[in-house]
Every structure is written in C-alpha cells, then in structure tokens.
Amino acid sequence: MKNWTRKEFLKTTVVGAGAAIVAGQTRLYGQTAPAAGSANGDIRVAVVGINAQGAGHIKTYYDMKGTRLVALCDVDSAVLAKRVSETEAKGIKVTAYTDYRKLLEDKNIDAVVLASPNHQHSLQTIWGLQAGKDVYVEKPLSHNVWEGRQAVEATKKYTKNIVQAGTQNRSSDDIKEAIAFVRSGKLGKIQWARALCYKQRDSIGKTTGPQAVPASIDYDLWTGPAPLTAPRRNGPKGSVHYDWHWFWNYGGGDITNQGIHQMDVARWFLGEPGLPPNVMSFGGRFGYLDDAETPNTLISVLGYEKAPLIFEVRGLPMKAGMRAMDRYKGAAVGVVVQCEGGHLQISENGTVVIYDASNTVIQKLAKNTLGEHRANFVKAMQTRKVVNGLVAEAHYSSALCHLANVSYLIGAEKSNATLADAIKSDKNTTDSFARMLEHLKANNVDADTTKTVVGPLLKIDAANERFVGSEKEIVAAANKNHLLKRVGRGAFAIPVIKKDMVAAS
Numbered sequence: 307m308k309n310w311t312r313k314e315f316l317k318t319t320v321v322g323a324g325a326a327i328v329a330g331q332t333r334l335y336g337q338t339a340p341a342a343g344s345a346n347g348d349i350r351v352a353v354v355g356i357n358a359q360g361a362g363h364i365k366t367y368y369d370m371k372g373t374r375l376v377a378l379c380d381v382d383s384a385v386l387a388k389r390v391s392e393t394e395a396k397g398i399k400v401t402a403y404t405d406y407r408k409l410l411e412d413k414n415i416d417a418v419v420l421a422s423p424n425h426q427h428s429l430q431t432i433w434g435l436q437a438g439k440d441v442y443v444e445k446p447l448s449h450n451v452w453e454g455r456q457a458v459e460a461t462k463k464y465t466k467n468i469v470q471a472g473t474q475n476r477s478s479d480d481i482k483e484a485i486a487f488v489r490s491g492k493l494g495k496i497q498w499a500r501a502l503c504y505k506q507r508d509s510i511g512k513t514t515g516p517q518a519v520p521a522s523i524d525y526d527l528w529t530g531p532a533p534l535t536a537p538r539r540n541g542p543k544g545s546v547h548y549d550w551h552w553f554w555n556y557g558g559g560d561i562t563n564q565g566i567h568q569m570d571v572a573r574w575f576l577g578e579p580g581l582p583p584n585v586m587s588f589g590g591r592f593g594y595l596d597d598a599e600t601p602n603t604l605i606s607v608l609g610y611e612k613a614p615l616i617f618e619v620r621g622l623p624m625k626a627g628m629r630a631m632d633r634y635k636g637a638a639v640g641v642v643v644q645c646e647g648g649h650l651q652i653s654e655n656g657t658v659v660i661y662d663a664s665n666t667v668i669q670k671l672a673k674n675t676l677g678e679h680r681a682n683f684v685k686a687m688q689t690r691k692v693v694n695g696l697v698a699e700a701h702y703s704s705a706l707c708h709l710a711n712v713s714y715l716i717g718a719e720k721s722n723a724t725l726a727d728a729i730k731s732d733k734n735t736t737d738s739f740a741r742m743l744e745h746l747k748a749n750n751v752d753a754d755t756t757k758t759v760v761g762p763l764l765k766i767d768a769a770n771e772r773f774v775g776s777e778k779e780i781v782a783a784a785n786k787n788h789l790l791k792r793v794g795r796g797a798f799a800i801p802v803i804k805k806d807m808v809a810a811s
C-alpha cells in the first residue's frame with residue numbers, strides 16, 4: 307500500500323471549495339424544544355452505566371436543585387446493586403434496570419445521563435430521543451463517524467427533547483474569554499494548534515486467550531452494537547470494564563478517551579465548523595507488550611487550511627521508571643494555540659494562560675467554571691435550550707479522533723528514517739516527530755530499530771463525511787474501516803436517521 311507523501315498532502319489541501327461547503331453545511335442546531343417536566347416540576351433523572359464516571363453523575367444528582375434521581379441502570383448486576391445500595395443509604399429510592407430499553411419504557415423518567423462505554427453512546431442517545439427523554443451523553447459522542455452523524459440527525463428529527471454532550475470544556479468561561487481574545491486579533495493569526503494528551507497509561511498485561519466474563523455481567527447487552535467476541539484482556543480492571551478503551555471494537559485509545567476534550571478545545575479555538583480536508587497519523591504501542599490494540603504514542607495532523615491541528619498522544623512517562631509526564635510549553639494534558647504574536651496554554655481544567663511573543667505572561671484566566679457543565683445540563687432542560695455541549699460540535703470533535711485513528715489503522719510499519727523523509731517539508735510534523743523520538747529514547751525504546759506505523763495522508767470529503775481521492779486502494783480501505791462506519795448488530799443496529807449517507811458499509 308502506497309503512503310501519500312507530504313507533497314501530495316499539500317496538494318490535497320488546495321480544496322477551498324470543499325471547506326466552503328463545510329462552512330455552509332455546519333449550521334449548529336440550537337436545539338430549542340418544548341418543556342418537559344414531571345408532576346412537581348422536578349426533572350426525573352436516570353443514570354445509565356454507573357461503574358466509574360456514572361458513579362460521579364449519581365452523586366451530582368443527590369442534591370442537584372430542580373432534579374430528582376429516580377432510576378439507575380447497568381448491565382453488571384454487581385455494579386447496579388452497589389450503586390442502588392449507596393443511593394438508598396442517602397435516602398433516595400431508585401428503580402433499578404439492567405436493560406436500558408426497559409428503562410426507556412418508564413414514563414416516570416424525564417432524562418437519561420449516559421456514562422456507558424463509548425460504543426453505546428450514539429445508539430443510547432438516539433433511543434433516548436425516540437423514547438422522549440432528554441439526554442446527557444458522555445464523551446465521545448460516538449464510536450465511529452457515521453453513527454455520530456445519525457445521533458446529530460436524531461436531534462434534528464426528535465426536537466421535543468434536548469441532548470447535551472459531556473465535552474465539559476464547553477462550559478469553561480475561561481476558554482470562551484480566551485477564544486474571544488484570539489478572535490479580537492490581539493495576538494495576530496493562529497499559526498497552529500497542538501492538542502496534547504500526555505497521560506501515563508500502564509501496560510494492561512498479556513493474556514493467553516479469550517477470557518471469561520464475570521457472571522454478574524450481561525455480556526450481550528454490554529457488547530450492544532459491537533461484534534460479539536470474548537474479551538481478550540484481564541488487567542487490573544478485569545476482563546470487561548474500563549480497559550475496553552484500548553480495543554478498537556469499543557474505544558479508540560487515548561485520543562478518543564482523554565484526548566477528545568483537547569481535540570474539542572483545539573478545534574474550537576481554530577473556529578473550524580466541520581471536518582478538515584485531510585488527516586494523517588503515525589505512532590505505535592511502544593515500551594511494553596500487552597493485549598491492548600490501540601497506540602500509546604500517536605501523532606495526528608488534521609490539515610485544516612487556515613492552520614493545522616496537531617494531536618500528540620504519549621502514554622509513556624517522561625523517562626523510564628518515572629511517573630511524571632513530559633510537558634510541551636507548560637501543558638501535559640492541554641492545548642497550545644500558537645499565534646503570530648504569542649501563544650495560549652489551555653490546561654486540562656479549562657484555565658488559560660496567555661503569553662506574548664517573548665514568552666511573558668499577558669493574562670491568566672482562571673474562573674474555572676468547567677465543573678458547571680452538569681448544572682448547565684439541568685439549565686438546558688429547564689430552558690429547553692442547550693448552550694454548552696451541542697451535539698453537532700461533539701460530533702465533529704469525536705469524528706476528528708476517529709478519522710485520525712483510521713489513518714493509523716490502515717497504515718504500515720516504516721523505518722523512522724523513511725517517515726522523517728516523507729514529512730521533512732512540514733516543520734510542525736517534523737518537530738512533533740523529533741520530540742516523539744526523543745521521548746521514546748528516554749523510555750529505552752530504540753528509535754533506530756523500532757518501526758513506526760505510518761498512516762496514509764487521507765483526503766476527506768467533509769460534506770459527506772467520507773474519504774475520497776485518486777488512490778483507490780487506500781480510499782477503499784479507509785472507507786471500509788469500522789471507525790468511519792459501523793451499522794451495529796442485530797437488535798442493536800444503529801437507527802438510520804439520515805438515509806443518504808454515502809460512506810461505505
């Protein structure tokens with residue numbers, strides 16, 4: 307399979323008309339809808355998927371004004387029983403469900419908060435809307451681009467209810483202020499945005515074959531729209547929970563896990579209302595051999611025309627044997643936005659530091675309102691208007707992670723010298739790659755003998771959300787990838803809301 311060279315990459319970026327189409331198409335839906343509400347005015351909330359993140363959501367609703375926690379749902383009966391007893395210990399009586407579809411039949415529930423694994427998000431969002439519930443859906447919105455599009459289309463079709471995505475940086479007043487600052491032109495034009503996910507991820511260990519599913523888990527329900535296969539992992543979190551993030555059938559690695567937040571912030575700063583004209587990724591799972599499929603080191607370049615968005619994932623520490631992580635211009639998990647006259651550093655908690663060209667701090671923005679995202683969902687339900695965390699925005703940011711992963715997934719191992727040569731005309735990519743090699747060296751990964759998986763530079767038809775181009779074999783492989791489109795499984799087929807999607811099945 308031939309990889310596109312940097313020159314071809316630059317050629318493919320001359321598709322101005324494509325970008326205009328995107329801009330015209332990406333009207334954001336205000337999602338105004340008629341009021342819901344139960345008898346006494348409290349919004350009756352159910353939390354779905356309650357192991358880790360869902361447990362936090364449950365606590366939020368212990369005392370969230372204007373709401374009442376009325377139901378919990380999990381396909382793991384042990385998790386469900388534990389959360390029900392914790393909730394009852396707080397004096398709150400809830401109905402317990404194993405099957406989300408049964409929960410949706412309950413007329414005494416107004417809203418669902420979804421904290422199930424990624425591969426359930428789009429399906430559960432669409433089903434929730436079809437059942438007349440308001441929905442808070444954790445990030446990422448989708449496991450693949452196509453189902454995310456179906457979720458967006460569902461919000462346009464089922465307008466009685468609202469959906470807020472769990473991309474909580476959208477509730478950061480600091481980021482909003484910083485974006486206004488950049489748009490005012492005080493720092494000149496944006497030259498590039500680098501989103502960083504430098505977050506230590508240990509090996510999950512190696513099994514010798516398919517692993518047993520704990521008896522407490524209904525694995526058919528857990529699998530939902532993904533192919534039904536036995537788990538091939540059994541790390542510290544067991545054979546099912548959490549480590550699904552590192553398997554392509556359910557997650558997308560750290561770019562889709564932690565990284566979706568930083569992807570979303572970076573795209574927001576760039577002011578890009580849709581998908582980029584092209585994408586290329588390279589990386590690998592370095593430093594240890596384990597069951598996980600996704601890379602722990604990844605560089606993806608999303609080739610927006612005005613300024614590129616470069617994403618860097620590092621799961622290994624600063625140096626072998628350490629726990630600390632590297633920082634790039636002060637950020638480990640964060641975003642750096644480079645402008646002509648200075649740069650901004652946006653932290654994981656949504657606070658911002660603005661620097662001038664001589665690296666002097668001009669301003670610090672630290673109102674720290676990111677934690678209000680859940681309360682903003684309640685406001686959205688009360689006013690019937692989503693302000694922070696629009697589904698269309700979550701779709702595009704999630705899709706960027708999927709597109710980046712598709713390039714990686716259809717790539718091939720190359721020597722680092724070959725990769726360096728292919729990207730040498732691009733300063734930003736070369737800089738990211740050079741720092742990646744230094745980082746691997748610090749972790750005792752021999753950069754001379756280690757090969758990197760290099761994905762092709764893929765041209766994107768942003769309006770139709772699919773890959774295009776003259777490299778037929780590459781384009782066909784990319785369009786067939788399940789992170790672009792997966793239709794679901796049996797009773798868990800993703801409802802087709804928009805029929806004319808052209809992505810290959």
Ligand SMILES: NC(=O)c1ccc[n+]([C@@H]2O[C@H](COP(=O)([O-])OP(=O)(O)OC[C@H]3O[C@@H](n4cnc5c(N)ncnc54)[C@H](O)[C@@H]3O)[C@@H](O)[C@H]2O)c1
Nearest residue numbers: 355357358359380381382421422423424444445528547548
């Ligand atoms: N916004 C944030 O900052 C943030 C932080 C952490 C996690 N998350 C997101 O929350 C989600 C859950 O993460 P986690 O770490 O709790 O994962 P987890 O695997 O620990 O927990 C998921 C739970 O969902 C349950 N589940 C699976 N399928 C289900 C179904 N069909 N119906 C009901 N329950 C089902 C599982 O049994 C499990 O108990 C992920 O999508 C993750 O990306 C978001």
